[in-house]
Amino acid sequence: MSKTKVLLLGAGFIADIHIESYKRFVPEAVLLGIYSRTEQRAMETARRHGIEKYYSDWKKAILDSDCEVVDICLPNFLHCQAACFAAEHGKHVIIEKPLCLNMDEADLMIETCRKYGRKLMYAEELCFAPKYERVRKTIKEGAVGKIFQLRQCEKHSGPHSAWFYDIEQSGGGALMDMGCHAFGWFRWMLDRAKVTSVYATMRTLYHIGRTKAEDNSVAIAEFEDGTIGIAENSWAKQGGMDDRIEVYGNEGVVYADLFTGNSALTYSQKGYGYAMEKAGSTQGWSFTIFEEAFNQGYPHELAHFIDCVRNDKQPVSTGEDGRAVLEIMLAAYQSAKTGAKVKLPFRPNVKKPIDLWLND
Amino acid sequence: MSKTKVLLLGAGFIADIHIESYKRFVPEAVLLGIYSRTEQRAMETARRHGIEKYYSDWKKAILDSDCEVVDICLPNFLHCQAACFAAEHGKHVIIEKPLCLNMDEADLMIETCRKYGRKLMYAEELCFAPKYERVRKTIKEGAVGKIFQLRQCEKHSGPHSAWFYDIEQSGGGALMDMGCHAFGWFRWMLDRAKVTSVYATMRTLYHIGRTKAEDNSVAIAEFEDGTIGIAENSWAKQGGMDDRIEVYGNEGVVYADLFTGNSALTYSQKGYGYAMEKAGSTQGWSFTIFEEAFNQGYPHELAHFIDCVRNDKQPVSTGEDGRAVLEIMLAAYQSAKTGAKVKLPFRPNVKKPIDLWLND
């Protein structure tokens, strides 16, 4: 079989990670083209990575590129449009988290892909991060007995791209950006158990003036059998990137983290090039990270998606999973408004999740 | 270019790691065939991994298999024979550490490969382990100023295969098996600086009765400019596999380890399948390792070697490097005998390194 042709929409931070992942780890795929809103950026990224074509019009890119798969790394508000357009034109879709901005969009994306017989592959890389998958395997082997509590935290001091801070483009702040991982991973660990309620509290404290969105949030999801998942997501915490999990069962516990837990420890008087994503100085002590894309699971995830396309398999992370996660997040924003837990199912009539928290 | 055809000699522990590395991470190569001393084992390994051909006669395997590269994972005493035979028959050679048993063999392997225009690629994976390479990069960026001391330790409680314990096949014990990594990595970190002397002390204490070889050793290599490298290698230490480094410079330090430093932490009342290479029980606390082959650098190493073959490049780790490491180890065994540091160059007239320690 010839290589699967992929068109990448987006040339920001996540797109770079996808590119590295394809190039180094997914030989069955070839990146045909890349889109960026700015032609200059599209061209430079294409040249830097040896991608043949570049575009500054994503519809044209989909129509012209002869790709089989469209990998969408665009701002959230474009997810629905781009996914539907791709499916309507015969392309399978890889869609970065969060799925989209509201449940109507989610339904439309799922239905459009179904109607056109195209796969809608939801890119939640924590379902693939090798260290977390290893943890999941030990739990399947009985390491902790029955899980009763999970915790997932992610932090850094704010994303790179400006669109994250514009709620019209992002739909929300730290919870919208990172909560996906927490809720997606909880469902993954609990075999897609149903969330019955969500409580959340959030605040804008560090990026005041730059955004209306929350930059620090804590949410507690409760599952049918009483299991709880605690999600702590922040764009306000200092000290660099951090992603960690805790699993509690009646017969054991597991702790793991993807950054400091995979690092070398360096003390440098003068500092050096780069320690980790969004870290501060490299003077004094620092946690030196390696193979960041691999350790976060992006290569494993994209390899899986391409394999599903090539062999017509069902991906382990689909649009339905993305929609379930979106529903949990909508309930979280509502809870942060009311101060009470919000029960699921929950289908509010809003354009984007953060409206529930901000509006009266 | 079509895939590079590789024949694997050996079906033991290291061979499994090579197979996983090729299959998952080196798409430019194809494993044509596998040799094992026992036909049964060769057949099962071939079937398990989808390798087309299997052999129980390694010369026949080299002659018949139509391979371009022979990857030698055989007992040490066969390294020289197999490498020379392969080169004489037009094959490039990947040779697992240690290079061979003595300097005459080393010279012969290097000369034979040179004469037949074949590459002799010495498989020291610590030059490729992603975490250690990240450390090397930070040091190149000036993180610690000038290095003055290195330390590399590896431990487990004894290898799997019986041949390690037979000094006629192995040539030595823990130092022969693991010291390669230490000395190879010291040279790699110090840009192949010359070792001027070696001091070592060794002992058989845990596997007494099973082997005449040393199962615990400590060696100190001194370099031209006074830098020292401390190598601690053991088949006698408990608690599972461990591989760690320390780098000291006049402006900083770096600590890194490949096992506990890359693990999840699990507490399990009942235990679970597998924590790490040669670990004990998984009851109670354990360090749960993931992606072991990747984290030790085998895929990066083999991808590099295949790239060198495909594009006719010079590998970063060659037979000359293997010979330099062998010389250091010979000096170490001699030092362990005399109780004094041994100066290099050192070219004793022995069949295998451990003879220097054991014999009068």
Next chain:
Amino acid sequence: MSKTKVLLLGAGFIADIHIESYKRFVPEAVLLGIYSRTEQRAMETARRHGIEKYYSDWKKAILDSDCEVVDICLPNFLHCQAACFAAEHGKHVIIEKPLCLNMDEADLMIETCRKYGRKLMYAEELCFAPKYERVRKTIKEGAVGKIFQLRQCEKHSGPHSAWFYDIEQSGGGALMDMGCHAFGWFRWMLDRAKVTSVYATMRTLYHIGRTKAEDNSVAIAEFEDGTIGIAENSWAKQGGMDDRIEVYGNEGVVYADLFTGNSALTYSQKGYGYAMEKAGSTQGWSFTIFEEAFNQGYPHELAHFIDCVRNDKQPVSTGEDGRAVLEIMLAAYQSAKTGAKVKLPFRPNVKKPIDLWLND
């Protein structure tokens, strides 16, 4: 000045810690006597520790012992009676957490001690634990800027004494037992900032059948300026005792823990005597703790209280602090019932906190 005479009420787990603390670290105090409900136990404890007198009637002990200070390590339901009786008879009071079972009791204890001019010293040792105090000092020095989030977790798999499981004696489960530390420490770190609301979720999952009380809880306290404190308290988590904190500010973070963070790391095939409080097996890997009483701050706390008595100073942790913590816990139990955050002030009319969660 002669030594301050102390009478200890209680001979359980915490009492042992108090005894060790006085004997090793508070030379200005002398333990005159000890009370236990069972005469046998009182006698043995007294003999083991060289305490002169023992009693099985606590009122008699207070009347007879000629003590200056009564140190109350009794089941929660006795706290109010014993403290008031002690103060009425001219004794200063050290009262272990939680202060008592309800706000009426709290007011009575505070008022009684005030009326009789006796100190009511609330024993929240996390305000004294040397590692956590060191953290507080770095924060006072500006290490993290302005705090916006705190987290405190404590876990083990269930207390020793039977009374904890009897809600008539304890008043509640894991939150009542451990939440004191979290909320006491949050107030201590935030200079007694006011809690404006509390959300909590709790469950009985591990000790079902043994208790009606919750054995796993998560609570979020919100403060006036938006700072939040996350408290995770559990009698259901495995792997031994754990007590850890996280401090997040707009300019930094601090992580610390009192157990694994102060331990040696041991791998033992056969196991050994004792690793830590409520740990499982010492076979395989274990975290070996030392100086547990010292590291948790009990000696520092008791030395402070005795100093306050000797020099008529105001203790840094008083009955008013204990009452404030009790109010937060009452709100937490209420929140766990309603599923909504509960605003403070909160003064329910219940006999004990857990009634809010259990009763309709």
Next chain:
Amino acid sequence: MSKTKVLLLGAGFIADIHIESYKRFVPEAVLLGIYSRTEQRAMETARRHGIEKYYSDWKKAILDSDCEVVDICLPNFLHCQAACFAAEHGKHVIIEKPLCLNMDEADLMIETCRKYGRKLMYAEELCFAPKYERVRKTIKEGAVGKIFQLRQCEKHSGPHSAWFYDIEQSGGGALMDMGCHAFGWFRWMLDRAKVTSVYATMRTLYHIGRTKAEDNSVAIAEFEDGTIGIAENSWAKQGGMDDRIEVYGNEGVVYADLFTGNSALTYSQKGYGYAMEKAGSTQGWSFTIFEEAFNQGYPHELAHFIDCVRNDKQPVSTGEDGRAVLEIMLAAYQSAKTGAKVKLPFRPNVKKPIDLWLND
């Protein structure tokens, strides 16, 4: 019994640690007086710590102070004089490591104290550091089976006081200063097993120009039964104070460290007051240490010595232990000169250990 009266000779870094230890943890002792070479310093130290008398003449201090114990924290070259003078005048002696400069001095100190019936208590605090003592206890309980290898490392980037750098006052550099701890601790762990040989390598690399002494050293001591102890001592390593041990037995391993292993982890943009002894900046990440004197064992050690004086007991660390350690260190300096291991017993005719390394 009234308090034991102690006279402290010295007002440098170690003297401050001794003072804090007595004041906080050894109530049976009272510091009557303090000596410093500079009267100003003696006066300020005395005032700061509430010590009644101060002296700038140590003989006068011993004669006048009416002390029972002289605690000697003076430069090494004064140890013998001061100890003998103290004993001759009826005082017990606490002597900081190293015991003295040569074996003749050692014999004289031991003999003088014996003759005058005074205790000679050798202050090796690693025999008392609570974490290390906890480790020793687990090993006595069988945790690791039979020990075959030990490692002790200490590092910082150079002592405070100028006398350390003057070999006439110190007698040697990093090995003389820190090697005491390693060798003293090895003997303590192995029940005073006999050292049969020592190999060492050393270098002056960081403090060149400031001292003739070695500032980085590695030594390997071998014991009668083949057990080895690796000592790494450095005044050249960056990153702050570090003291760690590794214990290897045929049935287990133990790792422990006194600094990073007992710290909080802080990330601070701006930095804060003090992280640890001889640490660099507190900007970025740092390891925040607490209760340093306690965790290194000084209070436990001094409490033991005072108890021995009060109750006429034999101290667990005596002048004989100090002499045995000195002999090992002398052999180490000799080995560093010759490049061969040096057998014990070893009694060179030198004034100070470093003469063996420096002189022809």
